Amino acid sequence: MTERHYYHSDALQLQAQVLACQPLEDGNYALELDATLFHPQGGGQPADGGTLNGEPLLRLVPRGEDILHVVARPQPLGAASLEIDGRLRVLHARWHSAGHLIGYLGETQGWRPVKAHHWPGEGRITFMPGDGVKALEQAWLQEALTRLIAADLPRRQRQENGMRQVGFGDLPAYGCGGTHVRSLAELGEVTISALKMKKGQLVVYYDLR
Known part of the structure; x- marks a missing residue:
């Protein structure tokens, strides 16, 4: 192993x-x-x-x-x-952590993340509607995301039932095997570039600078 x-x-x-x-x-x-x-x-x-x-x-x-x-x-x-390659590691960690935050914010509005793509220049999170789902507006999502990044919450991780759990501050932790930033300010500027409905799924596209 x-x-x-x-x-x-x-x-x-x-x-x-x-x-x-x-x-x-x-x-x-x-x-x-x-x-x-x-x-x-x-x-x-x-x-x-x-x-x-x-x-x-x-x-x-x-x-x-x-x-x-x-x-x-x-x-x-x-x-x-x-x-x-430290530059590449940081780049991938930023995209991955940004995707986690977007997934969390979608969940707060009743959207369930079912797929994630954290590749540089291709960031997107796919959601399915859950119980009590609310309309997810691009402006609200951008404002909430920017506010979380400004709070600079630290990364935390633990083992639970043999699975690594990763979260930031007091936000929910998720089972994840990827790499992440040490704290949210390292994300820099994250932009919600588009929201699109496709076959009953909501796809949120995002970009980093």
């Missing part, structure tokens, strides 16, 4: 152990590690980037409880240095 350090650490460097190195059909190599800082694509969030022993990380492949790290050249078994 690959221990996922990004669950509980914001570090950008880690010393890990290469347990296995296997050639792939495309000429690259898949490394099995005992631990990682790299978040693989999933949960609506794109994968981290960076280097492993100075080699650019080409992709991450979840395999059961392991995460395979694909690089262009074989690496020896034993100690390995992992380094996260």
